Amino acid sequence: MFIFIYNRTITYPNLGVFMAVMMRIKGFFSKLFGKKRSRVGIYGPPNAGKTTLANRIVRDVTGEAIGPVSEVPHETRRARRKEGVEINSGGSKLLIDIVDTPGVTTKIDYHEFLEYGMDQDEAVARAREATEGVAEAMHWLREDIDGVIYVLDSTQDPFMHVNIMMIGIIESRKLPVIIVANKIDLPDAAPQRIRSAFPQHPVVMVSGLEGNNMDDLYGKISEVFR
Template sequence: MGLILRIKRRFGAIFKLFRKRNKLKIGIYGPPNAGKTTLANRILLDWVGDVMGSVSEVPHETRRARLREGVKIEVDGRTITIDIVDTPGLATKIDFHDFLKYGLSEEEAKRRAKEATEGVIEAIKWLDDLDGVILVMDSTEDPFTQVNITIVGNIEARKLPLIIAANKIDLPNASPARIKSAFPQHTVVPISALKGLNMDTFYRVLAEKFG
């Protein structure tokens, strides 16, 4: 029995190493409306010619994690294959009243709030099954938020490789430097997922960090 257990452990470790070298599961995280799905769509458009899902100005449009497998990225002669997990927006508080301003009925707003809360729980659970994280932050907003600090702490506790995508640099009040100042211990890449700005640098860092 002891021998069988040792064999299982050895081959389990080999399988995990093989997975890490050949295909990585990368989660895209961040607060609502930071641009997570927009970034997932940009990556898929650039490398697959497809999109992950729809985007909306209404917060928590993505309320269930979405998985896209086998996205091959080639940068500077290096190829990595990743499974992309587009996760629901993270928030410390979700109030149905926040949805009413977008014209939703009270019944619909309450349903959306419930689904969004469940989505946050699901997103946190996904962290246990990932090889790395892309954390999307809106570079027009203050990065010192409870959500950002909490999720970075969760990622660090799991010792997951992390790239922070400082998104929306196409907007005039963007300040990626504030994000770098807030989290100097991590790699920060300024991008515009919507406009496709600085994505070459993003892919190069992605290949270096996760390859």
């Protein structure tokens, strides 16, 4: 049996025409199969309450949790994804994938983990894993994220270098973003500082732990990521 392979190269004299044809094809298949779910990444510095907030969102929808939480920094060292999370707000529904990412920081020192009772070998290993986690989080941001929930601890200074850097990266990628002023249940919380620091973006004040103002967050998610 003989198999003949016919190879033909089509040359478009006008790149604009070619791109227009490809966009029409893409539009046809988008209508045929429906729009893909948006991947919403939960980002922020370590111990801002990202996983607590992710667990609150996922539990409200599915009754499950996305991952464990701990007072030890960098407990989340690999991105975790929960698909098909349905956000209901004001009679509208939005289906998204939630991606809980490792805490992003500009410096990881193994001595930080010694304070939590780890021996040196364990602390060094933990620091290495945390560094790899930060790299993974940045990879997701560059390649696979359609929108960002950026979580900040309301008891901390929002003007930390890592926050300015991350918001700048998110803006450069033109990703829709909601900034969450978390931990408003704590007595020394000052969420208005976060609103003042980033007036160009929507800011929602919540407690992921207690569930305060989550309806406000769901309303903003439905508006921003639709």
